Amino acid sequence: MSLDRKGLLKKDKLKIEKVELEIDELVHIRQMTGRERDRFEQSLVKIVKGKKGVTETQQSLEDFRAKLVVCCACDEEGKLLLLPNDVEALSTSMSAYKLEKLVNVAQRLNNISAEDAEELVKN
16 A cells, blocks of 8 residues: 555554563563654764864764663653663663563664664764
């Protein structure tokens, strides 16, 4: 079926998945919208002073996992639970094991492969 303008602009129902971290510890992870994906990718860019004081952009995977989880952790209805400024706290307080479990689901739901993450840094 070919979509018209109205069909293209209709809000998608984002997929949500439960992730069990420990017994009695559940987190919901959801797909991102296009805008959320763009903002996530932009969060992987740093502006730095280059040679001769000229500013330039650099890609960085620093806190990649926490940034992705912040963009995808939600309640049962899909409302995001965390704010962008929660990245550092999440990155330094949650075990790598738990964070990786959440990231694996977020990457699958949002079609982000390991190669995509590497490509984000290269570009």
